[in-house]
Amino acid sequence: MxxxxxxxxxxxxxxxxxxxxxxxxxxxxxxxxxxxxxxxxxxxxxxxxxxxxxxxxxxxxxxxxxxxxxxxxxxxxxxxxxxxxxxxxxxxxxxxxxxxxxxxxxxxxxxxxxxxxxxxxxxxxxxxxxxxxxxxxxxxxxxxxxxxxxxxxxxxxxxxxxxxxxxxxxxxxxxxxxxxxxxxxxxxxxxxxxxxxxxxxxxxxxxxxxxxxxPETPRYLVSKEKEEQAFHVLLKINGSKEKAKEILSEIHKSINTVQSSDKLFCFGKKVILVGILLSVFQQFVGINVALYYAPRIFESMGAGKNVSMMQTVIMGMVNVGFTIIAIQTVDKWGRKPLLMIGSVGMAIGMFGVAILAQNQIFGIGTLLFIIFYTASFMMSWGPICWVLLSEIFPNKIRGQAMAIAVAAQWAANFFISSTYPPMIEISAGLTYGFYGLMSICAAIFVWKMVPETKQKSLEELEKIWKKETKKIM
CATH class of the missing domain: 1.20.1250.20 (MFS general substrate transporter like domains)
Known part of the structure; x- marks a missing residue:
């Protein structure tokens, strides 16, 4: 008891x-x-x-x-x-x-x-x-x-x-x-x-x-040689002295193994590239176009103002529901499967919208494709990108690397959001087709370059990049 x-x-x-x-x-x-x-x-x-x-x-x-x-x-x-x-x-x-x-x-x-x-x-x-x-x-x-x-x-x-x-x-x-x-x-x-x-x-x-x-995080406390405080935090988190000591030892080894703490590429360039591409693809698949411009998209497809707002509310409810699905499955299915399934779903959704838009076909079909697209994003790239960004960077460079990845994400957000209006004036079909193509590229990127992080400690994940660095050397 x-x-x-x-x-x-x-x-x-x-x-x-x-x-x-x-x-x-x-x-x-x-x-x-x-x-x-x-x-x-x-x-x-x-x-x-x-x-x-x-x-x-x-x-x-x-x-x-x-x-x-x-x-x-x-x-x-x-x-x-x-x-x-x-x-x-x-x-x-x-x-x-x-x-x-x-x-x-x-x-x-x-x-x-x-x-x-x-x-x-x-x-x-x-x-x-x-x-x-x-x-x-x-x-x-x-x-x-x-x-x-x-x-x-x-x-x-x-x-x-x-x-x-x-x-x-x-x-x-x-x-x-x-x-x-x-x-x-x-x-x-x-x-x-x-x-x-x-x-x-x-x-x-x-x-x-x-x-x-x-509390402050145990990884940061160890990096500042405050190991006693880190141990107390780990004890509260894990509920076991043995487990807390084991994790503290792993963190200590991780923090002190790499001497060049000021060098961003001390674990190689691939980990930084993966972080940046995760951020960029999360935006280049066009999610903020769907979120920011949803009422305008629905109005352009023949819906009235009130109807378009109702469709946006429906899309918002779907987003919340599918985010909860991601929360429930991310530690069971893993990060990569969810990202790849979501990428395929987004591609289907955007290519569907592109074909209908190109042929000037508006109606319930377009709404269903957009909802399918956003649902696919919310069960995958929405939450899982943040999970991976918080996990893949080694302790020594996490602060710097996360800063670069997040800055890249906001820059990509700004680029995609600002280029949507002129792109849609040229061709709606090509615009949505571009986001569908980016979804396919995102799936290939995850398959080829992104490691699975499920059920691994942050310190275990560092070994992946150490191996990559040794291969290059």
Whole structure:
């Protein structure tokens, strides 16, 4: 009976710590989606009042993405020098500042309700600050969960990060709707959009407070020669002194085996390339086109405004359901099978949309193909990419390598999202066909280059890259 109670206690501890870390994902989803409800009001307040171009409007809407790239790049530095936990605290502070600053950019220096170029610049700076928080959280939250998790459930726990991202997007849609529902358009355009941005301060503050109650990861503690603290964390996570000592010994060997800790390629270039390509393919398969432009896609296929929004809601519900499927199967089936099955499913979905679009056939068939595509992504590349990125990089280079991979992911996101409108004007069939082709390439890449990480410790996975390095030498 004591043993069962002890097991339940440490399982509860792991789950509670993971839930706190996944708030970084929730804020990622919240921050990137909050602009959707405020976009038209921002356009009216800044762009239309100042007589600015649609190009400036596009930059304003996507300014947070610029911050995401910056945040991804700097995350490795902060992760290595102040730790995973303190870096997440920094991200929480950035989210909080961005939420309040974006809602009231006039604070201290400008007259309320009097838009100007200077005020627009300040607004965009606040959005970039939030983007930096997103970039940091998207790199460090999965890393933190991976380093704190027992190996037998690591995939499942890291997958909850992707679920939190989707859940954060879903929450903000309801929050935006709740703020705007029943209010006159004039009030929304003057005040309502500010409440939408300010609402993010609540989960940001909660994230900040709760982070003080979670531990630093044992891998980081060992890297800073704080082995006693690392042992206590491992004991809480694993519930056994013997297991904690065994893992601590493995971490110690891993940290101290490679002397060239400042060299990114000390485990070879392949591991960095695999990380970058995982990130790039996750975006090049076109998922953010399906998510960002879903209402526009459905409207272009003949659906009315209300119908297109309903179809988007249906797609969102499917996304949540299939993400849960990934969470339940990632530690049973493995990472590679899920990625390859998902890639084939995405290819079928996108090629189906491409053929229908090319032949000007719109209707329920197109909706079904898009839902099949997004469901395939959500049970594979959505969560599993984050799982693999948090696992494949050796302890010595995890912070730097994760930073590069996440920055590449946000750059690919920006490229695919910004090239969709001009591509669709040239040919809808070729555009969706391109995303289908990228899905096939993604499957081949996983088959040829990505190692299976199921049921292996982070330290065991390092041996794969050591072998690769020896082959090259």
């Amino acid at each position: 004591k043993s069962a109670t002890k097991t339940n206690n440490y399982n509860l501890y792991i789950i509670s710590v993971t839930l706190v870390a996944t708030l970084g994902g929730l804020l990622f989803g919240y921050d990137t989606a909050v602009i959707s409800g405020a976009e038209q009001s921002i356009k009216l307040y800044f762009i239309d009042n100042l007589g600015l171009s649609s190009f400036i409007h596009g930059l304003t809407v996507s300014s947070a993405l610029m911050g995401c790239i910056i945040g991804g790049l700097v995350s490795g530095y902060f992760s290595n020098y102040i730790g995973r936990k303190k870096t997440l605290i920094l991200a929480a502070v950035l989210f909080f500042i961005s939420a309040l600053g974006s809602s009231y950019p006039e604070f201290l220096f400008f007259e309320f309700g009097n838009p100007s170029i200077s005020l627009l610049i300040v607004f965009n700076l606040y959005r970039i600050i939030g983007g930096i928080g997103v970039g940091i959280a998207s790199a460090i939250s999965p890393t933190y969960i991976s380093e704190i998790s027992p190996q037998d459930i690591r995939g499942r726990l890291v997958s909850w990060y992707q679920f939190a991202v989707i859940f954060g997007q879903l929450i903000v849609y309801f929050v935006n709707w709740g703020i705007a529902n029943g209010q006159p358009i004039a009030w929304i355009n003057k005040i309502g959009w500010r409440y939408m941005f300010a609402s993010e301060a609540i989960p940001a503050a909660l994230f900040f407070i709760l982070l003080f109650y979670v």
